[in-house]
Amino acid sequence: MATDKKLFSGFSRREVLKSLAGIPILGTVWAAGLNTVNQAQLEKQYLLEKLNIKASPPPASGPMSGQPLRVGLIGFGIRGEQLMRALGFATPEWLEEMAKASEKDPNDTRLDDFQAQENLNVKLTAICDIFDIRAEKAVEAFNRNGNSCKRYKTHLDLINSGEVDAIIIATPDHWHAPMSISAIEAGVHAYVEKPMTHSIAETYALRDAVQRNPNSVFAVGHQHRQTLSFLTAQDAIAKNTLGHVSLVVTNTNRNDDNGAWQYPIHPDASPETIDWNAFLGNAPVVDFNQEHFFRWRKWWAYGSGLSGDLLTHDYDRINCVLNMGIPKYVTASGGVYTHRDGRNVPDVMQVNMDFPDFSTGSSQENGKEKGMSLVYSATLGNQFDRGTVLMGHDASMELGNVLTIHADPRSSQYKEMIAEGKIDPVVPIYQYDPSADGVDAVTSATAKYFANKGLLWTYRDGKRVDSTFLHLREWLSCIRNGGTPSCGIVEGFEEAITAHMAGLSYKIGRKIEWDPSTEQIIALPGEDLDAILLDNSVVV
Amino acid sequence: MSPSNPLSTTQTVALVFLRLFVGWHFLYEGVIKFHSPSWTAKGYLLSATYLESFFAWLASESMISMVDTLNITALLLVGIALILGFKTRLASIVGIGLLLLYYLAHPPFPGYPQGITEGSYWIINKNLIEAAALLVIFLFPTSKIFGLERLFVKSTVPTQTL
Numbered sequence: 001m002a003t004d005k006k007l008f009s010g011f012s013r014r015e016v017l018k019s020l021a022g023i024p025i026l027g028t029v030w031a032a033g034l035n036t037v038n039q040a041q042l043e044k045q046y047l048l049e050k051l052n053i054k055a056s057p058p059p060a061s062g063p064m065s066g067q068p069l070r071v072g073l074i075g076f077g078i079r080g081e082q083l084m085r086a087l088g089f090a091t092p093e094w095l096e097e098m099a100k101a102s103e104k105d106p107n108d109t110r111l112d113d114f115q116a117q118e119n120l121n122v123k124l125t126a127i128c129d130i131f132d133i134r135a136e137k138a139v140e141a142f143n144r145n146g147n148s149c150k151r152y153k154t155h156l157d158l159i160n161s162g163e164v165d166a167i168i169i170a171t172p173d174h175w176h177a178p179m180s181i182s183a184i185e186a187g188v189h190a191y192v193e194k195p196m197t198h199s200i201a202e203t204y205a206l207r208d209a210v211q212r213n214p215n216s217v218f219a220v221g222h223q224h225r226q227t228l229s230f231l232t233a234q235d236a237i238a239k240n241t242l243g244h245v246s247l248v249v250t251n252t253n254r255n256d257d258n259g260a261w262q263y264p265i266h267p268d269a270s271p272e273t274i275d276w277n278a279f280l281g282n283a284p285v286v287d288f289n290q291e292h293f294f295r296w297r298k299w300w301a302y303g304s305g306l307s308g309d310l311l312t313h314d315y316d317r318i319n320c321v322l323n324m325g326i327p328k329y330v331t332a333s334g335g336v337y338t339h340r341d342g343r344n345v346p347d348v349m350q351v352n353m354d355f356p357d358f359s360t361g362s363s364q365e366n367g368k369e370k371g372m373s374l375v376y377s378a379t380l381g382n383q384f385d386r387g388t389v390l391m392g393h394d395a396s397m398e399l400g401n402v403l404t405i406h407a408d409p410r411s412s413q414y415k416e417m418i419a420e421g422k423i424d425p426v427v428p429i430y431q432y433d434p435s436a437d438g439v440d441a442v443t444s445a446t447a448k449y450f451a452n453k454g455l456l457w458t459y460r461d462g463k464r465v466d467s468t469f470l471h472l473r474e475w476l477s478c479i480r481n482g483g484t485p486s487c488g489i490v491e492g493f494e495e496a497i498t499a500h501m502a503g504l505s506y507k508i509g510r511k512i513e514w515d516p517s518t519e520q521i522i523a524l525p526g527e528d529l530d531a532i533l534l535d536n537s538v539v540v
Numbered sequence: 541m542s543p544s545n546p547l548s549t550t551q552t553v554a555l556v557f558l559r560l561f562v563g564w565h566f567l568y569e570g571v572i573k574f575h576s577p578s579w580t581a582k583g584y585l586l587s588a589t590y591l592e593s594f595f596a597w598l599a600s601e602s603m604i605s606m607v608d609t610l611n612i613t614a615l616l617l618v619g620i621a622l623i624l625g626f627k628t629r630l631a632s633i634v635g636i637g638l639l640l641l642y643y644l645a646h647p648p649f650p651g652y653p654q655g656i657t658e659g660s661y662w663i664i665n666k667n668l669i670e671a672a673a674l675l676v677i678f679l680f681p682t683s684k685i686f687g688l689e690r691l692f693v694k695s696t697v698p699t700q701t702l
Contacts, residue, residue, distance in 0.1 A: 033570075034571060034575055
């Protein structure tokens with residue numbers, strides 16, 4: 001203190017002011033900054049408490065302990081390989097490719113993610129692919145590291161081999177139901193890719209088979225049901241955050257060959273290496289055709305185009321959030337407008353699904369609001385990202401891996417808060433980004449399309465997890481520990497019927513109606529709906 | 541003008557204001573970030589359009605928390621030093637360093653993506669101008685005239701009119 005006094009002794013007030021005037025400026029700026037931050041946090045806190053949306057992960061599926069489950073795979077194509085990785089089995093070629101990719105781009109963590117993936121305690125004991133090259137590749141890749149994998153010539157040989165407890169089906173659509181039914185009837189658990197079925201009749205047959213055999217666990221591969229943001233969306237709907245949702249729009253925009261199902265044709269494909277009759281199955285008999293084999297999605301005989309391949313994802317995403325079930329009416333239109341290469345499934349398609357009796361809730365007088373349309377709009381000739389939006393009277397929700405909610409300027413529920421300035425309609429009232437702590441490397445345009453729909457991965461505790469892995473894990477847990485898969489026969493039935501209604505409406509050009517009391521798609525007298533749906537004539 | 545200060549009073553006042561303004565800006569940025577626990581420079585660094593691998597390294601898992609802490613600390617210290625008038629020459633150098641890093645991550649070079657800016661820039665932007673302002677502050681120190689450093693030089697520097 002003595003020094004201080006001495007220090008200041010020769011100073012006039014003016015001198016002291018010139019020396020110390022910075023201090024109050026410092027204090028003022030600091031206080032202003034602190035106040036700004038606090039104010040913003042208070043407002044955020046207030047809104048979050050008001051909305052009370054819980055961003056909680058679903059309960060983790062049960063333990064993977066006990067005897068290893070013996071799994072067989074039918075169809076080792078593009079999706080088959082992905083499913084095997086989710087199960088913990090990667091080919092050496094893929095591992096090598098990923099090692100190179102991560103060397104080139106340190107943000108590419110696909111190899112690390114795969115290696116960090118939990119062991120699901122399964123043996124891949126059986127493989128069936130009717131293209132020798134792929135079958136041999138799988139046998140070569142998976143007969144190592146203590147795993148013994150045998151090739152079966154037909155799917156029935158595989159199912160009845162006694163070597164499998166469960167099978168995964170990743171074949172063309174027209175084989176989904178026949179293989180699922182064979183497995184379920186044989187007491188083998190089944191996981192089938194979407195769409196669940198290829199025809200209307202199969203949809204009922206498969207449901208009957210699953211209901212008759214409750215000990216076989218059946219799941220449909222809509223892996224986005226594991227996505228964290230969708231569960232958060234469910235909670236937002238349950239809290240009536242959006243009010244009455246009158247319109248939901250979902251889209252597919254892709255603009256590359258892979259996205260338009262122009263998959264590569266293997267140079268070694270021939271009638272000698274492919275069991276052509278096995279491929280055809282219940283499809284109309286035609287001569288061996290490489291394009292049909294590798295690009296089967298382009299024909300109604302084997303695939304179901306946009307309605308089966310991609311509308312199903314979007315429909316199930318929304319059904320998972322809203323649980324609105326099968327639409328009462330479906331109208332569809334479109335055509336082959338971007339890839340006139342002999343395909344007969346449309347590559348531009350708009351589908352309106354109407355649910356006149358469904359409501360997500362209301363914030364207005366009783367009875368004023370009821371009914372909802374779900375619009376699916378798709379083109380394979382442009383990749384502008386339009387997003388998925390649920391439009392309510394009180395708010396709009398954009399649904400992807402990131403979930404964003406904006407209040408509607410004319411909302412009843414938020415009217416006062418908007419008037420008081422507590423809600424600005426152009427600023428989100430809620431945003432949930434599970435990846436906020438990480439930035440992901442996504443490689444191709446199609447991968448980006450899928451990632452944003454929550455179809456590639458989701459997040460648990462801020463860490464990126466393959467949603468297919470979680471979905472398979474859930475199925476395996478139901479087999480081991482009991483329980484019902486989140487996308488089982490009930491959800492699969494709704495998905496398949498909706499897709500078939502869309503396909504029918506596109507083909508007939510008429511509004512297709514569902515009768516919920518008889519659980520039938522209404523046909524005109526003498527009309528064979530399945531024959532129309534599967535008709536494979538090429539429209540030029 | 542006096543022998544020890546070749547500048548006119550008005551010129552000195554202008555320099556003091558420049559110092560205070562830049563300090564104010566640094567301090568406020570630092571305070572906002574300091575009090576926002578979820579703030580991180582990761583996005584800014586990862587979206588760098590120049591010297592990408594260097595900025596990606598700064599944003600890497602092992603570096604980012606240290607980078608964030610250093611950035612906030614530097615912003616606060618430069619702001620405090622410039623406002624109080626203490627070690628302003630050192631603060632100017634540190635401030636120029638920070639600003640050049642910000643500048644180089646997203647430089648307004650012709651042909652480079654500009655992202656979202658509130659104005660139009662070609663080669664020169666506000667980061668660079670603020671760095672130039674700090675160079676002036678470095679070359680024309682005023683903290684012995686208006687600032688804490690005045691306390692220590694009182695006996696050697698004759699009182700000036702300000």
